[in-house]
Amino acid sequence: MIYSDKVMDHFRNPRNVGVIEDADGVGEVGNPVCGDIMKITISVDDTDTITDAKFQTLGCGAAIATSSMATELVKGKKIQDAIEISKKDLADELDGLPAVKMHCSVLATDGLKVAVDDYLKKHGREPLSGEIKSADPNYNPEEDEDFEDEDE
Ligand code: FES
Numbered sequence: 001m002i003y004s005d006k007v008m009d010h011f012r013n014p015r016n017v018g019v020i021e022d023a024d025g026v027g028e029v030g031n032p033v034c035g036d037i038m039k040i041t042i043s044v045d046d047t048d049t050i051t052d053a054k055f056q057t058l059g060c061g062a063a064i065a066t067s068s069m070a071t072e073l074v075k076g077k078k079i080q081d082a083i084e085i086s087k088k089d090l091a092d093e094l095d096g097l098p099a100v101k102m103h104c105s106v107l108a109t110d111g112l113k114v115a116v117d118d119y120l121k122k123h124g125r126e127p128l129s130g131e132i133k134s135a136d137p138n139y140n141p142e143e144d145e146d147f148e149d150e151d152e
Pocket of ligand 1: 031034035036059060061062063103104105107
């Protein structure tokens, strides 16, 4: 399996590892394919801009690299824009992921959505993301058309 230099860099030197104390939003998700888990914490200012993000991922190299990239990408973004980041966006930023590893990026994208919704709920606001697929124990990414599209 061939990984890009960027994937290897983010795997070996992951950015923003850890937990933000007193985070404004916390997201914890699991990957139903492999059982790997991820926690992301975010700080959000009063303009709904993400000012900091940190993660802890118990998972494979692709999961760590996509989590690292996600925390880099969301800093300075509005929460509405942050939750639009897709698995394909993360893979593209990393110069691609092997097709069989695309499912690994679900931890980062879904963790982020859960963290943003957690922030909104804490402020008495409506969540933006709705259903989080990885929160459903019956979810099978291999039957998800999103994944098929992104593998091409
Ligand atoms: S194999 Fe579990 S996230 Fe990659």
